[in-house]
Amino acid sequence: MGRWLTSGRVFWLGLFAVTWLLSQYSFQLYKALDARWIIRYPKKWQLPLEDSISAFLNWLVETANFYFFTFRELTRAIAALLEAPYQFLRNLLIEGFTTGYGDSAVQLAPSLGWVAVVVCAIAIGHYARNWALAALVGACFLYLAIFGQWHSAMITLASVLIAVPIGAVGGLFLGIAAYRVPWFNRLLQPVLDLMQTVPVFAYLVPILILFGFGPVAALVATVVYAMPPMVRITILSLRSVPEEIQEAGRMAGCTRRQIMWKVLVPSATPSLMVGVNQVIMLSLNMVIIASMIGAGGLGFDVLASLRRLDIGAGIEAGLAIVVMAIALDRASQAFAERSQRSLPDGNLLQRHPWSSTVLLVILANLVLGHFIPALQTYPDAMTLTTGPFWSDAMEWINVNFFDTFEAVKVVVLQGLLLPVKKFFSGIPWAWGIIATGLISWRIGGWKLGVMAALMMAFIAASGLWGKAMVTIYLCGVSVLIATVIGIPLGIWAAEKPAAGRVILGLMDTLQTLPSFVYLIPVVMLFRVGDFSAMIAVVLYALAPAVRYAAHGLRDVPEQMIEAGVMSGCTKRQLLWRVKLPLATPQLLLGLNQTIMLAISMLVITALVGTRDLGQEVYIALTKANAGQGIVAGLSVAFIAIVADRIVNALAEGQRRRLGL
Amino acid sequence: MKYISVAAAAFLAASPALAQESADPIKLTLHDWSGQLITTTLMGEVLEEAGYNVEYVQADYIAQFAGLKTGDLHVAMELWETTAREAMDEAFATGNVVNLGETGMMAIEEWWYPSYMEERCPGLPNWEALKDCAEEFATAETAPMGRYLGGPVTWGGFDDERVEALELDFEVVHAGTDAALFAELEAAYQRKDPIMLWLYSPHWAPAKFEGSYVEFPPYSPECYNDPSVGVNPDAAYDCGKPTGPIWKAAWAGLGEKWPNAETAIKNFKISNEDMGAMVADVDLNGKSVEEVVAAWMSENKDAWSSWIVK
Numbered sequence: 023m024g025r026w027l028t029s030g031r032v033f034w035l036g037l038f039a040v041t042w043l044l045s046q047y048s049f050q051l052y053k054a055l056d057a058r059w060i061i062r063y064p065k066k067w068q069l070p071l072e073d074s075i076s077a078f079l080n081w082l083v084e085t086a087n088f089y090f091f092t093f094r095e096l097t098r099a100i101a102a103l104l105e106a107p108y109q110f111l112r113n114l115l116i117e118g119f120t121t122g123y124g125d126s127a128v129q130l131a132p133s134l135g136w137v138a139v140v141v142c143a144i145a146i147g148h149y150a151r152n153w154a155l156a157a158l159v160g161a162c163f164l165y166l167a168i169f170g171q172w173h174s175a176m177i178t179l180a181s182v183l184i185a186v187p188i189g190a191v192g193g194l195f196l197g198i199a200a201y202r203v204p205w206f207n208r209l210l211q212p213v214l215d216l217m218q219t220v221p222v223f224a225y226l227v228p229i230l231i232l233f234g235f236g237p238v239a240a241l242v243a244t245v246v247y248a249m250p251p252m253v254r255i256t257i258l259s260l261r262s263v264p265e266e267i268q269e270a271g272r273m274a275g276c277t278r279r280q281i282m283w284k285v286l287v288p289s290a291t292p293s294l295m296v297g298v299n300q301v302i303m304l305s306l307n308m309v310i311i312a313s314m315i316g317a318g319g320l321g322f323d324v325l326a327s328l329r330r331l332d333i334g335a336g337i338e339a340g341l342a343i344v345v346m347a348i349a350l351d352r353a354s355q356a357f358a359e360r361s362q363r364s365l366p367d368g369n370l371l372q373r374h375p376w377s378s379t380v381l382l383v384i385l386a387n388l389v390l391g392h393f394i395p396a397l398q399t400y401p402d403a404m405t406l407t408t409g410p411f412w413s414d415a416m417e418w419i420n421v422n423f424f425d426t427f428e429a430v431k432v433v434v435l436q437g438l439l440l441p442v443k444k445f446f447s448g449i450p451w452a453w454g455i456i457a458t459g460l461i462s463w464r465i466g467g468w469k470l471g472v473m474a475a476l477m478m479a480f481i482a483a484s485g486l487w488g489k490a491m492v493t494i495y496l497c498g499v500s501v502l503i504a505t506v507i508g509i510p511l512g513i514w515a516a517e518k519p520a521a522g523r524v525i526l527g528l529m530d531t532l533q534t535l536p537s538f539v540y541l542i543p544v545v546m547l548f549r550v551g552d553f554s555a556m557i558a559v560v561l562y563a564l565a566p567a568v569r570y571a572a573h574g575l576r577d578v579p580e581q582m583i584e585a586g587v588m589s590g591c592t593k594r595q596l597l598w599r600v601k602l603p604l605a606t607p608q609l610l611l612g613l614n615q616t617i618m619l620a621i622s623m624l625v626i627t628a629l630v631g632t633r634d635l636g637q638e639v640y641i642a643l644t645k646a647n648a649g650q651g652i653v654a655g656l657s658v659a660f661i662a663i664v665a666d667r668i669v670n671a672l673a674e675g676q677r678r679r680l681g682l
Numbered sequence: 683m684k685y686i687s688v689a690a691a692a693f694l695a696a697s698p699a700l701a702q703e704s705a706d707p708i709k710l711t712l713h714d715w716s717g718q719l720i721t722t723t724l725m726g727e728v729l730e731e732a733g734y735n736v737e738y739v740q741a742d743y744i745a746q747f748a749g750l751k752t753g754d755l756h757v758a759m760e761l762w763e764t765t766a767r768e769a770m771d772e773a774f775a776t777g778n779v780v781n782l783g784e785t786g787m788m789a790i791e792e793w794w795y796p797s798y799m800e801e802r803c804p805g806l807p808n809w810e811a812l813k814d815c816a817e818e819f820a821t822a823e824t825a826p827m828g829r830y831l832g833g834p835v836t837w838g839g840f841d842d843e844r845v846e847a848l849e850l851d852f853e854v855v856h857a858g859t860d861a862a863l864f865a866e867l868e869a870a871y872q873r874k875d876p877i878m879l880w881l882y883s884p885h886w887a888p889a890k891f892e893g894s895y896v897e898f899p900p901y902s903p904e905c906y907n908d909p910s911v912g913v914n915p916d917a918a919y920d921c922g923k924p925t926g927p928i929w930k931a932a933w934a935g936l937g938e939k940w941p942n943a944e945t946a947i948k949n950f951k952i953s954n955e956d957m958g959a960m961v962a963d964v965d966l967n968g969k970s971v972e973e974v975v976a977a978w979m980s981e982n983k984d985a986w987s988s989w990i991v992k
Contacts, residue, residue: 227745230745234752234754235739235746235748235749236739236754314742315741315745316739316740316741317740318740322740328861329714329715329860329861329864330965331861331864331865417872420873421872421873424869424875428822435823541862542862542865543865545862545865546865546866546868546869547869549821549866550831550856550857550862550866551823627858628858629859629861629862630857630858630859630862631834631855631856631858631862632858637835640836640858643742643745644743644836645744645769645836646744646747646769646772
């Protein structure tokens with residue numbers, strides 16, 4: 023008994039017991055003491071943050087003046103700067119080059135024909151690695167043409183081609199600055215946290231006002247969202263360049279600048295490319311939201327077809343985004359791994375076989391396309407559609423299996439969702455703040471404890487406590503389910519490589535397929551409510567749980583497994599006693615990412631109709647109330663940051679215990 | 683270009699100070715539902731016939747006001763009284779956005795049920811029938827109360843109040859977006875399951891699915907403001923929802939830069955029937971917006987050419 027009752031266990035059990043009691047009896051307590059403040063944060067204590075933020079933004083947008091120019095003129099100038107290359111790409115890929123408007127328009131040159139673009143893609147694939155990659159990338163682009171997604175896909179491609187270089191290069195420079203200047207690094211870290219966790223909807227309205235309506239505002243939002251991983255990876259990979267390499271650079275008499283660009287950056291390139299890859303993926307994640315503020319393209323097709331309930335068309339446009347993500351992802355990864363090859367000898371044509379081929383094809387396409395329109399624009403008559411199939415399949419499932427789904431739903435709802443919801447929404451706000459502080463203190467030290475308590479206090483003081491609790495409940499349950507499903511899948515993927523390829527491919531698809539595409543079928547089967555929202559969150563947040571579990575298990579050092587086998591472990595013991603404990607830090611990292619993704623999904627679930635912070639952000643957007651949106655967005659970010667710090671502290675502790 | 687030069691010539695004769703109207707494109711906003719795409723494309727085509735350059739910009743329904751205020755966007759063709767009232771009031775108050783009048787279409791919104799529910803709840807569409815058969819509309823989560831699927835909370839509509847005032851045994855569940863609303867309707871309709879939800883016209887759903895709007899006591903402003911009026915003497919909102927016009931609005935600088943275009947937009951009028959037919963053609967018969975608009979324009983040349991200032 024004595025051994026069982028360690029101080030740690032007493033702490034956790036006590037904390038839980040107090041919280042449970044307070045949650046259960048808060049209402050009676052309020053009645054008994056006649057103190058309504060126990061369950062509701064008093065209105066008169068609320069901070070007038072919303073109004074001050076709105077007022078500040080108004081001032082920034084309407085009157086802020088830097089003597090020579092206003093703030094808005096500055097942002098508009100940036101917008102114009104972005105607009106020029108974007109418009110060029112659009113002309114190149116879609117509209118062709120013209121001068122003048124309307125009737126007086128004169129076409130100077132047509133856009134690149136679809137044949138030329140496909141050949142370009144194949145060339146890039148082969149240049150980056152080999153024929154297999156070339157075939158994959160080519161097939162991806164052919165899919166876009168054959169399934170009639172070409173026009174929209176090229177619009178999306180144009181914005182991705184602008185957003186990715188800006189995100190990657192901007193992230194690289196910020197990362198280098200943070201690497202060199204310690205105070206800048208300290209300043210940057212919280213900003214990065216906020217960039218990654220504040221829902222995009224929250225700052226959409228200010229961006230629109232500052233950068234004007236249309237694709238440029240969408241580009242800015244995309245860059246804000248997609249850049250942070252690049253900055254983080256840059257800092258990390260510059261720091262992990264071995265000291266000897268720097269030393270060698272210094273001995274060779276490099277200046278500071280030369281050390282950075284000739285030594286550090288080249289040796290960090292493989293990890294930097296991981297960052298570029300993340301920028302690509304996140305940019306494509308933004309496609310739907312970007313289309314709400316004028317980016318058009320595939321995201322708009324998804325939204326518009328789901329508004330018509332044309333599920334098939336929605337899935338096809340959604341898959342086109344996935345296909346594009348696959349092509350860009352594989353190509354960028356290949357570039358990352360590409361080794362420098364020596365140039366073959368010969369004349370200009372022989373030395374640059376691909377550049378010359380592509381140039382030839384483009385010219386031929388230009389000339390022939392003039393006579394054979396099918397080469398310029400993919401003929402409509404030759405497009406395929408699977409739309410009716412999806413709609414019919416959906417109807418069949420709906421008619422035949424609805425009752426089964428309904429039964430499962432009722433069980434999960436009553437057995438899990440509702441009790442958890444009751445527990446969290448019952449917690450009095452004052453105790454909630456204290457409890458969060460205590461938990462964080464216990465796991466990560468007093469600094470973390472104070473920070474967490476302050477952040478929760480901010481949420482309460484903004485009058486959002488109730489919605490925040492619904493948020494935590496919904497995310498908590500979803501993360502739990504995602505972990506329970508995801509970790510075994512990850513273990514399976516690690517043990518059986520063949521299954522692993524299928525599982526990881528599926529996870530890639532789930533992550534890049536816009537969640538809106540499966541949200542609507544989920545609503546058809548499970549109706550509007552928390553259950554539908556939970557399914558959507560689980561589907562989206564599953565990927566990191568699976569991926570990190572698989573990665574963690576594969577990374578277990580060979581000699582540890584050897585040692586286990588030598589001491590006569592069975593397969594099961596090997597997994598439970600050796601591999602899983604050693605993989606725990608990775609599993610926790612996966613948990614961390616699962617939580618982050620679940621939280622970032624909230625705004626999307628608001629579209630189904632949940633009553634959480636996501637809904638608050640969404641309402642603020644539809645009312646164009648910038649202050650309300652930012653306050654709710656910050657609340658979401660704070661929950662995410664507290665969760666992130668706690669899980670990281672747990673992982674750190676586990677790593678220390680394992681002596682890694 | 684013909685019209686514009688004629689118009690300009692007329693202007694020049696009258697007041698030589700006025701130069702020719704700007705050749706910059708007039709930016710019309712596009713949203714993500716077909717009716718709005720049709721209305722906007724129709725206006726855009728007419729403006730092009732009148733010699734203007736037109737550009738379409740995709741923009742969120744509410745977020746577009748930010749652009750209309752600054753002049754990044756110029757014209758919004760469908761602002762529903764029922765859903766955009768607050769945003770419109772706020773925008774008009776700044777003086778940077780002006781109201782260009784009604785489109786001629788009326789937004790109807792009300793509780794709606796599929797016709798197969800009439801067997802299970804005889805007496806519909808009269809609302810009093812709901813007093814006896816609310817349970818027919820129940821689901822596992824709401825039983826024994828009926829389930830009513832309302833629009834997104836931002837749409838307002840006072841359904842929670844209505845249920846109280848009319849003493850209906852219904853629980854109001856709010857969908858997050860109208861896509862979710864129609865997803866539930868389609869699924870229930872396929873299974874012939876009970877459903878009662880918020881629908882609106884002009885829209886493809888009332889055309890695709892057979893059913894009717896519930897007939898509540900008719901709306902009056904007094905019914906909403908004065909508890910003593912209506913069937914329940916102690917509660918407001920004891921009546922149906924108001925129907926409301928669909929408005930057009932524009933950036934305040936439009937009239938200065940393209941005066942005749944503003945007049946043409948003000949003149950734009952179309953009926954619920956015409957619009958309903960066009961929406962059904964696009965959403966149900968799979969025609970493209972451009973085709974449908976071109977067909978309407980060739981049939982109704984007199985109507986739209988009268989909008990243009992000659």
